[in-house]
Amino acid sequence: MRVLSGMRPTGRLHLGHYFGVIKNWVELQEGHETFFMVADWHALTTAYKKSEEIPKNVEEMLIDWIALGIDPNKSVIFQQSKVKEHAELFLIFSMITPKSWLEWNPTYKDTKYNILKLVDLDLMFKGGLRDHVKTFVAKLPYKVEDFEALEEHLLDNITEALIHALFEGYLDKEILKELNVSKRDFYDTDTYGFLGYPVLQAVDILIYKAEAVPVGEDQLPHVELSREIARRFNGLYGDTFPEPQALLTETPRLPGTDGRKMSKSYNNAIYFADTEEEVRKKVMSFFTDPQKLRKGDPGRPHLCPVFFYHKFLTYPYRLEEIENDCKSGKLGCVDCKRLMLEGLENLLKPLRERREEIYKNKRNLPDIIESGTKKAREIAIKTMEEVRQKLKVG
Ligand code: SF4
Incomplete structure (x- = not known):
């Protein structure tokens, strides 16, 4: 079975990437024909103002991919922007995809605001946002009955709330100054490219006639859209594209140092490139x-991110003992974290060494990507010949 997946190059990978995506990719390499794409054109949808950072991010991401077990001898590792056929098929698919499919894509509206984010989200918290919520609410053009509920909602949906507030003009310049943010800190995604990025995703899959795409639940609508575009093309011009299946992968959301989901934006991630001291x-x-x-206090391990690590990563075989000792107070948090550190280092040390080795030989990376891209391009060229023939244009 041909399986395709990709990742936007956002730089060094952290533990969350490994457990959310890469671990699954490494497993899929065995027994499947796997294609892994560096989605650098997709990176432009949100980072077009900082395109000069993309090449460095591509390099860092590739080093991590290979260190974590993506094997260029087993998988086709290629770079999207080096296969120009993606752009041609994107144009053709754009012609046949109804606008409403994109506008009604359930993830579009949410993503539009969630992806708009502060460069450093922590600035907002440090800036004392809670103190300003009252001022913000007072400026709303409608009466607020339950201030506390609204405050909680805003703090839970902090990014979206701020974006709305900023662009609707409810936050004045003084508050923004105090929060240490400005419009420049937001990525502007009100673009044609951002609306159309699921079409480009459909291209990425269909141009290789991939039969399966590993995805999390939130990505299911995108695979469905690819299937719809394939059906529409096949219906208009004759059978060309197989309808790809979603390979649903359930992965626990790894918490970061502050208990929130591990993310570069939250500044709470543990990176594979981090030193032992970091x-x-x-x-x-x-x-x-x-x-x-303090040690002696009874703990609630099911609410604790450190226990989450013990459960899924560091000590699954000692879980009962850790749980009981936490609950009884016998185990203190400092000792528990030392245990976590020991377990994590057992995993990270060999990966860090491998990463350093690959970094030292990074001059080989262009060859790896070129060789994978050559294989990918051959397939893409063949598909496009078939598409032009069926379309009778081009
Ligand atoms: S002892 Fe461990 S599991 Fe319990 S609260 Fe402290 S860090 Fe969490």
């Missing part, structure tokens, strides 16, 4: 059960 500092600063203040 990992130690991050682990020892991990959020834990706030009610367990």
Whole structure:
């Protein structure tokens, strides 16, 4: 079975990337024909103002991919922008895709605002946003009955709320100054390219006639859209594209140092490129059960991100013991974090060494990407010959 997946180059990978995506890719390499794409054109949809950062991010991401087990001898590793046929098929698919399919794509509206984010989200919290919520609410053109509920909602949906507030003009310049943010800190995604990015995703899959795409639940609508575009093309011009299936992968959301989802934007991630000392500092600063203040206090492990790591990563075989000792107070959080650090280092040390090795030989990376891209391009060229023939244009 031919499987295709890709990742936007956003730089160094963290533990969350590994457990959310790469681990699954490594498993898929065995027994499937796997294509892994560096989606650098997709990176432009949100980072077009900083395009000069993309090549460095591509390099960092590739080093991590290979260090984590993506094997160029087993998989086709290629770069989207080097296969220009993607652009041609994108144009053709754009002609046959109804605008409403994109506008009604359930993830579009949410993503439009969620992806608009502050360069450093923590600035907002440090800036004391809570203190300003009242001022913000007072400026709303409607009466607010339940201020507390609104405040909670805003703080839960902080990015979206700020974006709305900023662009609707409800936040004045003084508040923005205090929050240390400006319009420049937001990525502007009100573009044709952003609306159309699921069409480009459909191209990425269909141009290789991939039969399966590994995705999380939130990506299912995009695979469905690819299937619809394939059906529409096949219906108009004759059978050309197989309808790709979604390979749904359930992965636990790895918490970062502050307990929120691990993410570069939250500045709470542990990177594979981190030194042992950097990992130690991050682990020892991990959020834990706030009610367990000192050794002896009974803890609530099911609420604690450190326990999450023990469960899924570091000590699944000692879980009962850790759980009981946390609950009884026998185990203190500092010792528990030391355990986590020890377990994490067992995993990270060999990966870090491998990463350093690949980094030293990074002059080989262009050859790896060129060789994969050559294989990808051959297939894309063949598909496009068939498409032009069926279309009778081009
Ligand atoms: S002892 Fe461990 S599991 Fe329990 S609250 Fe502290 S860090 Fe979390």
